[in-house]
Amino acid sequence: xxxxxxxxxxxxxxDIYVGVMKSVIxxxxxxxxxxxxxxxxxxxxxxQAAFRLWQxxxxxxxxxxxxxxxxxxVGSGRRAxxxxxxxxxxxxxxxxxxxxxxxxxxxxxxxxxxxxxxxGRSSTFHGRDIFAPAAGLLASGVDAASLGPAVAHxxxxxxxxxSFSEKSLRGEALYADRFGNxxxxxxxxxxxxxxxxxxxxxxxxxxxxxxxSRLRIRAGAGPELPLVHTFAEVPKGAALxxxxxxxxxxxxxxxxxxxxTLKLSSGMDIxxxxx
Amino acid sequence: xxxxxxxxxxxxxxDIYVGVMKSVIxxxxxxxxxxxxxxxxxxxxxxQAAFRLWQxxxxxxxxxxxxxxxxxxVGSGRRAxxxxxxxxxxxxxxxxxxxxxxxxxxxxxxxxxxxxxxxGRSSTFHGRDIFAPAAGLLASGVDAASLGPAVAHxxxxxxxxxSFSEKSLRGEALYADRFGNxxxxxxxxxxxxxxxxxxxxxxxxxxxxxxxSRLRIRAGAGPELPLVHTFAEVPKGAALxxxxxxxxxxxxxxxxxxxxTLKLSSGMDIxxxxx
Amino acid sequence: xxxxxxxxxxxxxxDIYVGVMKSVIxxxxxxxxxxxxxxxxxxxxxxQAAFRLWQxxxxxxxxxxxxxxxxxxVGSGRRAxxxxxxxxxxxxxxxxxxxxxxxxxxxxxxxxxxxxxxxGRSSTFHGRDIFAPAAGLLASGVDAASLGPAVAHxxxxxxxxxSFSEKSLRGEALYADRFGNxxxxxxxxxxxxxxxxxxxxxxxxxxxxxxxSRLRIRAGAGPELPLVHTFAEVPKGAALxxxxxxxxxxxxxxxxxxxxTLKLSSGMDIxxxxx
Numbered sequence: 001x002x003x004x005x006x007x008x009x010x011x012x013x014x015d016i017y018v019g020v021m022k023s024v025i026x027x028x029x030x031x032x033x034x035x036x037x038x039x040x041x042x043x044x045x046x047x048q049a050a051f052r053l054w055q056x057x058x059x060x061x062x063x064x065x066x067x068x069x070x071x072x073x074v075g076s077g078r079r080a081x082x083x084x085x086x087x088x089x090x091x092x093x094x095x096x097x098x099x100x101x102x103x104x105x106x107x108x109x110x111x112x113x114x115x116x117x118x119x120g121r122s123s124t125f126h127g128r129d130i131f132a133p134a135a136g137l138l139a140s141g142v143d144a145a146s147l148g149p150a151v152a153h154x155x156x157x158x159x160x161x162x163s164f165s166e167k168s169l170r171g172e173a174l175y176a177d178r179f180g181n182x183x184x185x186x187x188x189x190x191x192x193x194x195x196x197x198x199x200x201x202x203x204x205x206x207x208x209x210x211x212x213s214r215l216r217i218r219a220g221a222g223p224e225l226p227l228v229h230t231f232a233e234v235p236k237g238a239a240l241x242x243x244x245x246x247x248x249x250x251x252x253x254x255x256x257x258x259x260x261t262l263k264l265s266s267g268m269d270i271x272x273x274x275x
Numbered sequence: 276x277x278x279x280x281x282x283x284x285x286x287x288x289x290d291i292y293v294g295v296m297k298s299v300i301x302x303x304x305x306x307x308x309x310x311x312x313x314x315x316x317x318x319x320x321x322x323q324a325a326f327r328l329w330q331x332x333x334x335x336x337x338x339x340x341x342x343x344x345x346x347x348x349v350g351s352g353r354r355a356x357x358x359x360x361x362x363x364x365x366x367x368x369x370x371x372x373x374x375x376x377x378x379x380x381x382x383x384x385x386x387x388x389x390x391x392x393x394x395g396r397s398s399t400f401h402g403r404d405i406f407a408p409a410a411g412l413l414a415s416g417v418d419a420a421s422l423g424p425a426v427a428h429x430x431x432x433x434x435x436x437x438s439f440s441e442k443s444l445r446g447e448a449l450y451a452d453r454f455g456n457x458x459x460x461x462x463x464x465x466x467x468x469x470x471x472x473x474x475x476x477x478x479x480x481x482x483x484x485x486x487x488s489r490l491r492i493r494a495g496a497g498p499e500l501p502l503v504h505t506f507a508e509v510p511k512g513a514a515l516x517x518x519x520x521x522x523x524x525x526x527x528x529x530x531x532x533x534x535x536t537l538k539l540s541s542g543m544d545i546x547x548x549x550x
Numbered sequence: 551x552x553x554x555x556x557x558x559x560x561x562x563x564x565d566i567y568v569g570v571m572k573s574v575i576x577x578x579x580x581x582x583x584x585x586x587x588x589x590x591x592x593x594x595x596x597x598q599a600a601f602r603l604w605q606x607x608x609x610x611x612x613x614x615x616x617x618x619x620x621x622x623x624v625g626s627g628r629r630a631x632x633x634x635x636x637x638x639x640x641x642x643x644x645x646x647x648x649x650x651x652x653x654x655x656x657x658x659x660x661x662x663x664x665x666x667x668x669x670g671r672s673s674t675f676h677g678r679d680i681f682a683p684a685a686g687l688l689a690s691g692v693d694a695a696s697l698g699p700a701v702a703h704x705x706x707x708x709x710x711x712x713s714f715s716e717k718s719l720r721g722e723a724l725y726a727d728r729f730g731n732x733x734x735x736x737x738x739x740x741x742x743x744x745x746x747x748x749x750x751x752x753x754x755x756x757x758x759x760x761x762x763s764r765l766r767i768r769a770g771a772g773p774e775l776p777l778v779h780t781f782a783e784v785p786k787g788a789a790l791x792x793x794x795x796x797x798x799x800x801x802x803x804x805x806x807x808x809x810x811t812l813k814l815s816s817g818m819d820i821x822x823x824x825x
Binding site: 318 | 553554556558563583585586587588589590602605606609610611612614727728729779780781782792793794795797800805
Binding site: 003004006008013033035036037038039040052055056059060061062064177178179229230231232242243244245247250255 | 561563564565566568569570572573576593622624625626674678679
């Protein structure tokens with residue numbers, strides 16, 4: 001038996017979609033607990049969903065089932081998949097949503113979910129009719145292999161941009177959080193004195209050591225941003241760059257919204273240069 | 276002991292009303308699990324609440340207690356009721372909120388909740404002071420009869436409109452979901468080739484078989500809508516009609532919002548004609 | 551072992567911050583249940599958070615851990631604290647957030663959380679890296695004393711305003727709830743016939759008995775408000791004052807929003823005079 005089902009979707013909170021998925025899970029496995037990661041993924045934004053799952057993964061209880069439903073292709077031919085991978089499992093549409101959590105995991109075994117007999121299966125709410133039942137079954141100890149035939153490679157989507165030249169690197173803005181802080185693809189970072197170490201989380205990049213005090217950091221054509229440890233190092237209302245809680249570079253404004261103040265948007269270039 | 280308490284209200288998420296109700300339930304029955312259906316019912320919209328409960332009911336775990344608090348008459352003379360009905364129970368204001376889930380249920384036994392001794396009962400938050408304690412007690416195995424005297428007929432509210440003439444039928448738009456899809460009162464539908472079968476969920480209507488390919492479907496005075504199986508059958512941005520996940524007719528726009536694009540609103544006429 | 555963890559924050563619902571905190575708690579103590587009080591505290595509003603905790607406290611299950619994260623000073627020098635107090639415990643930043651729940655509690659024992667060994671502790675998400683682990687440990691039965699050294703006095707913030715003169719009193723508007731009802735600092739009230747009894751919840755005020763029918767109640771320079779028992783006593787759209795569910799004076803509009811109709815805002819003077 002698995003410990004919990006962690007849910008992520010673009011279903012929002014004004015409809016009963018999430019509650020109905022939980023009802024289906026509880027009907028199959030009454031003792032399982034559920035954790036909502038978020039249900040406010042922008043509708044159809046598979047890439048942000050994939051990124052959020054990557055953020056959450058290191059903190060999930062061992063044995064968790066990730067139930068992720070951002071599914072603009074529902075009702076079309078896209079497959080439904082379940083994946084067992086080390087001490088977690090994933091259930092969702094095969095549209096790339098698990099790309100980042102499965103990166104480099106040679107122990108991942110994926111199946112197409114074909115053997116479920118849902119009553120009155122709809123063509124618009126596979127979250128209720130396919131994914132929640134599959135998650136409930138996995139949580140109750142059923143083996144993924146019983147849900148359908150093996151799939152060699154779940155679909156993968158492009159990674160966030162991160163590229164390097166001799167004296168600069170370029171990433172992209174990913175999304176702004178509730179506080180207006182913009183998370184970027186530049187990372188994974190750690191700092192030791194003046195040495196900023198970058199171990200790219202995006203495949204195909206080599207590690208790098210950078211001189212923290214000599215970096216020029218910019219979002220789009222915006223002003224140069226100081227790299228600080230904490231917001232309190234700059235005056236109220238001033239912009240800054242810092243290593244966020246996922247060890248990616250983030251852009252903030254002390255006691256304000258960087259997204260609003262600096263007019264940041266997803267996909268915008270983030271450049272760092274040094275000399 | 277009952278399996279879970281499923282909650283629905285118009286309390287939203289910015290106040291602590293829902294959390295306090297759950298605290299009261301957990302104080303009475305610490306082991307019970309709770310499922311949030313939604314707390315974003317438009318304030319005071321008993322009819323939408325009643326409809327949402329009808330949607331959720333088939334998927335609830337056996338033994339669930341439905342705790343529903345949309346209660347514009349709180350503090351006035353309206354009764355508080357608890358209903359036991361087959362393998363579920365309901366607790367809430369006697370304002371018609373359970374009309375649709377109790378339709379045709381001859382096994383429903385309702386009581387007025389009068390025997391609860393809440394500390395410092397307020398006249399504005401019966402969710403905390405009456406309904407949550409009653410739900411916690413029912414969940415812990417207490418019989419509804421111990422909560423107060425029997426009630427012959429809980430209040431009923433009007434059903435959504437659905438009417439028929441020789442070569443047409445007319446329903447109404449109910450509400451738009453997060454994605455802008457408009458759910459209508461036309462149903463319950465199932466399709467087999469070109470035969471669209473309608474088994475009315477609204478009392479007093481007879482079943483009907485319609486020629487799917489010859490239907491003319493309109494919302495208000497809007498354009499004719501094609502009846503499709505999945506969104507992907509029409510171009511991006513195009514409007515369509517389809518059988519939704521509750522087997523009611525829904526109106527959508529592929530990768531867009533039908534509510535915005537077609538200026539749909541609740542109560543608008545939905546007409547289907549054939550020849 | 552403690553019964554549950556009750557969470558309150560300003561993290562909102564569009565990010566995964568809350569879900570990650572719950573994942574951390576479940577990793578430490580898989581059996582514990584969690585209750586969301588609210589995560590929609592306005593960003594950085596420690597005072598509203600402190601008030602919401604005071605509202606929730608009487609209804610929490612015995613043994614609850616209050617995990618409260620509204621933390622504009624994260625990453626600065628402010629301490630992290632855990633407090634054991636009678637049958638509840640608190641975990642959060644030492645910024646005054648527990649002022650109201652700890653008022654007059656001589657049995658409160660506070661520690662600074664210094665002994666946690668979080669992997670990769672960030673300087674921006676102590677909710678995940680310090681507070682959630684501490685809450686999970688307390689919930690699993692660990693003694694607060696093992697988390698760090700004793701703290702004599704957690705930081706306290708100013709109480710809401712409430713002052714008296716011979717024939718009047720003056721409080722302040724605190725916040726509007728989802729329905730537009732404005733909660734004020736005037737309380738704690740109870741009514742017996744024409745006698746309105748006020749047992750101030752704000753320290754340093756003496757109890758008072760007031761003539762309910764001869765009170766003149768105003769918000770700012772607005773119109774005089776009738777003191778009623780229930781909304782239904784005034785016409786639709788009319789303004790009123792009433793004893794709210796926390797026994798504080800509230801200002802409402804029958805089937806409308808007092809905040810909008812009367813242009814009420816937090817901090818506005820609430821005056822009551824009599825003769």
